Amino acid sequence: MSGVVSGFTVIFIVVGIGYVLGRTRLLGDHAHEVLSRLVFFVCTPALLFYSLVTSDLSVIFSSTLVIAGGSALAIGLVYVVVARFWLRRAVPELVIGALSSSYVNSVNLGLPIAIFVLDDATFIAPLLLFQILIYSPIALLALDLTALDRGAHRSLWRDAVVTPLTNPIVIGGVTGLVVSLIGWIPPAPVLEPLKMLGNASVPGALLAFGLSLTGVTVFKKGESPRRDIALATALKMLVMPALVYVVARWGFGQTGHQLFAQVVIGALPSAQNVMVYATRYRRGQILARDTALITTLASIPAIAIISLVLA
Template sequence: MNPVLSALAPVVVLVALGALVARLRWVGPASVKELSNLVFLVLTPALLFRTMSRVQVQDLDFRPVAAYFLAVLVIFAGTLLACGFSRRSAVLALATTFGNTVMIGTPLVALAWGEPGLVTLFTLYTVHTVVLLTSATLVLELAVMREAAAGGQARHPVATVLTALRNSLLHPVPLPIVAALLFAQTGWSLPPVVARPLELLAGAFTPMSLILVGLTLAATSWSVHWRGALALSAVKNLLHPLLVAAAGWLLGLSGVPLAVMVVVASLPIGANVFLFSQRYRVAEDLVTASVGLSTLLALGTVALVLSLAPLL
């Protein structure tokens, strides 16, 4: 089977399954919010801690990752400037930069480049979630504080920043990452009584997240959001890899490391963005439509980028 199709097919099937469940009314709209909380507050921390608890930062080469994040910085900051500083713009900025690197990226890179490609990919994993989700959390918390100040609940700017920093660290995303990285540096291993439940919870994250996307997608009005979804998908699927390739060229990178970064940048919008939109109750329908459309378009766009990767 074509490597792009084999990597994307499970994602499409799980999203479609969620949409079918919603159409059959096996899960109602009220339950979707509760399931979203379960994924965000329980499954996400388990996945993050389990993944990051085995990372030895000193053994990783971050040079190819620099090209990736130069492009991320341009797109993230550009989205905030274009849309204004708000919860909505922060979620949209995350949508244009955060890809489905776990479920699609791993099998795709493994099929295309094997072990050398996976080493580069796992180096990106080390900072991808830490940087993007933590940055998004901080921006969102600052936006929440700004909205509160506009509503007459003003506080000193320093107090606002400190409160936002506290809220962004004492959060279901950054907190397990920081705790796991600290644990990893001790050289210890998790005891089976802890490691096995974490493994089971982490394994449930991806299917549950994608089914949730499908559940919400079934109630999303495509006639209203298709233009916005197409714009976000174009930035994520095409502009992001183009900017990564340009950044890599400027940094003098070539070969497998740069090719892996460019292909990973072309991956569709990740389900974590949907969870953030649900968590902060902003742009939910638009993000849901964008995740679905970005994944469908990736059947063509990822194949295109993958075919051009050997030229890097």
């Protein structure tokens, strides 16, 4: 339990600082957008490259990759189907909602929880790889093709091929994986600047999230897409941990600490990076922000209950 409290305390303090910065306008009127772009275009790609280059890929390619990744995709697909036919949302909002319902906060909260609660940071590595190299490229491609203006002369199929190759997050992840696979470790003068920039990704995303909360009311009538947020939150905090338990327990025969770790990972809240994506494409920003905030608050009792039952 102390690990859960420690992990959430760190997050709330940094988000709170971002909120204060927004309230005082110390960084100007466009601080949230500028910081979000910095995290999206610079810090997160550097973090992904450095993490993959310095990771042991044999630990990453494990059953956790299948359990966590498969569950995330399944939950995201459920959101898309329900929101499309029930709420009649456009594709960009469907993508942001799907990410909000299944894209786990694997770095900002996942790493502290893995270290303090699970006693092993490698538990979160497979999910991080899945989200970097599979989930994010799929979602970002869909957003690039549907949320950005495209000239009439441009080919959809050409964009489908070219767009992922120009996305900084995809570039950082794929490049890091390739370098790791060939076994080459870049020299320290190259890795250290990337490490410094990557270290700024997590606090930058949290500060941007805090800045986005300035002057807003969660679930505000007339502005907040309440049904979308309720759907994403229910899928993230109730359905996803239950699905992970079923798949890990009866699909892979896991018990004890392994089963406990899988369910805790499934109960992590939505990542603040979804808010960064929403800001970048200017679609579903309130949905991403409110879902991230609500699931972060809800994950505290959720992980506490899982710890009491399965630990």
